[in-house]
Amino acid sequence: MSDPTTWEEVARTHGRRIYNYAYRLTGNPADAADLSQEVLLRVRTGLERYTPGLFEAWLWRITHNCFVDGYRKQKRRPTVALPEQFDRVAALSSPAPDVVLAHTTLGEEVQDALMGLSADFREAVVLCDVVGMSYDEIAVSIDVPIGTVRSRIHRGRRLLREALA
Amino acid sequence: MSEHLGELLSAHLDGELAGDELGMLNGHLPGCELCQTELAVLHGARSALRSLPLLEAPDLGVPEIKAPVIPLHRVRRVAAVAAVAFVAFAGLATFQTSRPVEVSLSDVTEIQLELQQDAPTLIPPMPADSQ
Numbered sequence A: 001m002s003d004p005t006t007w008e009e010v011a012r013t014h015g016r017r018i019y020n021y022a023y024r025l026t027g028n029p030a031d032a033a034d035l036s037q038e039v040l041l042r043v044r045t046g047l048e049r050y051t052p053g054l055f056e057a058w059l060w061r062i063t064h065n066c067f068v069d070g071y072r073k074q075k076r077r078p079t080v081a082l083p084e085q086f087d088r089v090a091a092l093s094s095p096a097p098d099v100v101l102a103h104t105t106l107g108e109e110v111q112d113a114l115m116g117l118s119a120d121f122r123e124a125v126v127l128c129d130v131v132g133m134s135y136d137e138i139a140v141s142i143d144v145p146i147g148t149v150r151s152r153i154h155r156g157r158r159l160l161r162e163a164l165a
Numbered sequence B: 001m002s003e004h005l006g007e008l009l010s011a012h013l014d015g016e017l018a019g020d021e022l023g024m025l026n027g028h029l030p031g032c033e034l035c036q037t038e039l040a041v042l043h044g045a046r047s048a049l050r051s052l053p054l055l056e057a058p059d060l061g062v063p064e065i066k067a068p069v070i071p072l073h074r075v076r077r078v079a080a081v082a083a084v085a086f087v088a089f090a091g092l093a094t095f096q097t098s099r100p101v102e103v104s105l106s107d108v109t110e111i112q113l114e115l116q117q118d119a120p121t122l123i124p125p126m127p128a129d130s131q
Helices: A007-026 A029-049 A055-074 A097-102 A108-115 A119-131 A135-142 A146-164 B007-013 B019-031 B033-050 B072-098 B105-118
Strands: none
Touching (some): A007 A055, A108 A119, A135 A146
16 A cells, blocks of 8 residues: 555545544543644645655654643643552452453443553553554654563553453 | 563563563463463453444544744844834935035035136126125
8 A cells, every 4th residue: 555645645544543542542532633633734744754665653653742742731631650569460359350341331431541541551552452553563653662662551451450440 | 570471461462472482471371370360351451442432533624734933022023123124214314315415605616616617608707796
C-alpha cells in the first residue's frame, strides 16, 4: 500500500484509529476530536516534508507528540502512583481474573481504569491493545527502547487489572 | 533478576518472545503456579482492553492552517516605531519645503551684477541708490 499523499487520505484511512487512540487517552469525545484534528493539521503541514518510507511510524510519532504536547498543557489528568512491592505477584486468594472481568461492564469501567493509569502506561497499553501495534512499532512511535515498551505494557496491564478488581 | 517471569509474560501474550526468552518461559511456566496466575491476570486485562468497542470517528473537518500568531506586545512595538518614523519623516519634509532662505541684499546685488555681465541688454543696471 502506497503512502497517502493528502491529509484527506490520511483522515480517511487512519482517522478512526487516531480518534480511538485519542479517545482512550483523553477519556472524552471533545478532547479526542481536538487531538485528532491537531494530528491531521500537523499531517497536512508536514506532508510536504515527509520522505516516503515509514509512513505509519511518521504518523504515529506525530500522534504521540500531539498527545504529549496536549498533556503538558493541561496537566490535569489523574495519575496513579505505582504501589510499593509492585513486582509482587497477585495473591492466590484473589478471584480469578476471568471471574472478575465477567462481572465488569466492559466499556466505561475499563475506560475509567485506563484514565487512572499514568500517561506513559496508558499510552503503551492503548497502542498495543487498542491500536494493535507491535512492540517495535510502539518503540519507534514514542521514541523509547523496546524494553521500556515491554515494561510499560506489562505494568499498565497489571495496574489496570488491579483497578478493575 | 526475579526468578519469576515478570514482563516476559506480557510479551509472551503478545507473541513478542523468541529465542532464549521463549525457552526460559517454556521451561519455567508449566511448573510455577504464581506465574500461571500472573499470566491469567495479564490475559484478563489484555482481553478487557481488546474488548473495548472501536468508536466511529466524528467528522473531523478540514483542519485550518493556523496563521502565525504575532504577540500583541510586538505589534505595539512595531506600531510605535512606525509612528515615530512617520512623524519624523513628515516633520523633516515640512521643514525642508517651508524653511525660508536667507539672502542678504549684498548677495542679491552680486547675483544681479553677474547676470548683468552675462546678459547686459536684458537686465537693467542697478539703481544708484541701491548700491
